[in-house]
Amino acid sequence: MTEIGEDADSQYLSTWSRKLLRFGVEARGIRPVPVDERTDTQFSKIFFIWLSSNFNILSFSAGTLGPAVYGLSLRDSCLVILFFNLLCAALPAYLSTWGPRLGLRQMCQARYSFGYFGVILPCILNLVGMTGFCIINGILGGQTISAVSNGHVSWTVGIVVITIVSLLISFCGYKVLNWYERVCWIPVLIVYVVGLGVGGHHLSNPPPAEPATVVSILSFASTIAGFVITYAPLGSDFTIYMKSTVPSWKIFSWAYAGFLLPIVSVQCLGAAVANVAPLVPSWEAGYADGNVGGLLQAMLAPTGGFGKFLTVLLSLSVTANMAMTMYSFCLNVQVFVPFLVALPRYVFSLVATAIIIPLAIVGSHRFYSTLSNFLGIIGYWASAFGAIILLEHFLFRRGSFPAYDLRQWNTPRQLPLGVAALAAGIMSFGLVIPCMNQVWFVGPIAEKTGDIGFEVAFAVTGLLYIPFRWIELRVWGA
Numbered sequence: 001m002t003e004i005g006e007d008a009d010s011q012y013l014s015t016w017s018r019k020l021l022r023f024g025v026e027a028r029g030i031r032p033v034p035v036d037e038r039t040d041t042q043f044s045k046i047f048f049i050w051l052s053s054n055f056n057i058l059s060f061s062a063g064t065l066g067p068a069v070y071g072l073s074l075r076d077s078c079l080v081i082l083f084f085n086l087l088c089a090a091l092p093a094y095l096s097t098w099g100p101r102l103g104l105r106q107m108c109q110a111r112y113s114f115g116y117f118g119v120i121l122p123c124i125l126n127l128v129g130m131t132g133f134c135i136i137n138g139i140l141g142g143q144t145i146s147a148v149s150n151g152h153v154s155w156t157v158g159i160v161v162i163t164i165v166s167l168l169i170s171f172c173g174y175k176v177l178n179w180y181e182r183v184c185w186i187p188v189l190i191v192y193v194v195g196l197g198v199g200g201h202h203l204s205n206p207p208p209a210e211p212a213t214v215v216s217i218l219s220f221a222s223t224i225a226g227f228v229i230t231y232a233p234l235g236s237d238f239t240i241y242m243k244s245t246v247p248s249w250k251i252f253s254w255a256y257a258g259f260l261l262p263i264v265s266v267q268c269l270g271a272a273v274a275n276v277a278p279l280v281p282s283w284e285a286g287y288a289d290g291n292v293g294g295l296l297q298a299m300l301a302p303t304g305g306f307g308k309f310l311t312v313l314l315s316l317s318v319t320a321n322m323a324m325t326m327y328s329f330c331l332n333v334q335v336f337v338p339f340l341v342a343l344p345r346y347v348f349s350l351v352a353t354a355i356i357i358p359l360a361i362v363g364s365h366r367f368y369s370t371l372s373n374f375l376g377i378i379g380y381w382a383s384a385f386g387a388i389i390l391l392e393h394f395l396f397r398r399g400s401f402p403a404y405d406l407r408q409w410n411t412p413r414q415l416p417l418g419v420a421a422l423a424a425g426i427m428s429f430g431l432v433i434p435c436m437n438q439v440w441f442v443g444p445i446a447e448k449t450g451d452i453g454f455e456v457a458f459a460v461t462g463l464l465y466i467p468f469r470w471i472e473l474r475v476w477g478a
Contacts, residue, residue, distance in 0.1 A: 032406055038241055047254040056137075060292065072212055072271075098236045102406065107335040115415050122385055134329075198300065218452055227267075329349075385425070435452045
């Protein structure tokens with residue numbers, strides 16, 4: 001009877017899965033995409049993925065940190081935003097070009113540096129980072145919905161609504177996700193244009209600028225770097241179906257523009273609004289306790305009921321980021337626990353939702369400290385990760401994609417041992433920690449320089465990885 005019951009359950013799941021596939025739901029997880037299945041020639045898709053993921057209130061709130069947390073003037077905040085995004089967006093944009101060449105998800109590709117088992121550690125860190133971004137987005141969306149309702153809808157209800165919408169999009173997979181990301185930035189642009197139209201005159205009279213310190217500039221820069229550089233471990237997840245013969249410069253250009261246009265513009269807008277908020281009583285009241293949703297609602301208040309409608313649209317803007325993050329979350333779980341590769345990708349969207357909702361509700365009471373601490377910390381490991389991936393590719397594989405034998409992607413003995421990558425990344429934190437400037441800890445070097453942890457992580461990891469990897473190749477042979 002038990003065997004019959006198990007067979008019936010398996011048959012039911014298989015039938016349900018086939019029905020989902022007919023509706024266009026993507027089941028493929030981390031298995032490589034063969035060359036003959038890399039046929040997508042709509043290369044602009046990656047532009048819209050990154051555009052919509054960052055054209056939201058999370059980018060706006062990251063920009064507000066300059067004046068609100070680090071005491072920077074509008075000019076200094078915008079200069080930091082511009083130059084550090086120009087620098088740091090290059091890494092995830094470049095890794096996006098690897099998808100068409102290899103057909104591998106980003107963390108599967110990382111096995112060629114970290115090894116089959118060694119990649120589990122960066123997978124865990126990446127899962128923590130993605131969960132953190134979803135939590136922050138959920139809080140922002142929830143607090144914005146609550147602000148529209150004048151508090152009649154709680155932050156908790158708003159968080160649940162935002163997360164469920166994101167679940168539905170990520171559940172469907174690549175095709176639906178690309179369609180959604182292609183269009184969802186349009187209403188957000190309208191909202192920001194209307195907001196500037198009714199409140200832009202306040203921005204023309206910023207308060208007198210205070211002299212900036214090196215510590216405040218570099219600490220804010222670390223936060224901005226943490227915002228964009230952490231897309232690197234997701235880079236190729238969204239380009240693996242694209243035609244393998246596409247020139248890399250074309251994918252890079254679309255991806256780089258997809259990062260820079262929304263992030264720089266919206267973060268600078270956030271800095272400008274936060275800079276003058278203390279001079280506008282209604283904005284200051286809405287912005288109480290770091291309520292970014294309340295601030296945006298106050299900006300749009302002169303338009304009456306239409307402004308509330310626009311604010312609801314703005315609250316939904318975070319779903320674009322959450323959906324694509326949940327999509328990559330599913331893939332990372334399969335790399336983290338390899339035997340789960342047999343399960344369809346969309347199953348893990350449900351797991352992500354179950355994790356995100358309760359944590360977002362708990363974290364919603366300390367939003368600004370949560371945001372600044374989180375963005376600063378996750379930039380460190382992502383920077384070390386980037387150094388290892390780039391050195392492995394350019395130095396040890398001579399920049400050659402044929403040097404990645406795709407037959408080995410799931411064979412532990414034929415992949416690197418991973419000790420070199422792990423040792424270089426972990427040991428770099430011996431110098432990164434003194435360079436950290438966080439609310440809960442300020443290192444002795446950071447006291448004088450500001451937070452330079454992500455720069456140090458990249459440099460020191462790179463310097464250590466070269467000799468460690470050379471030794472690993474001699475001993476392990478892969």
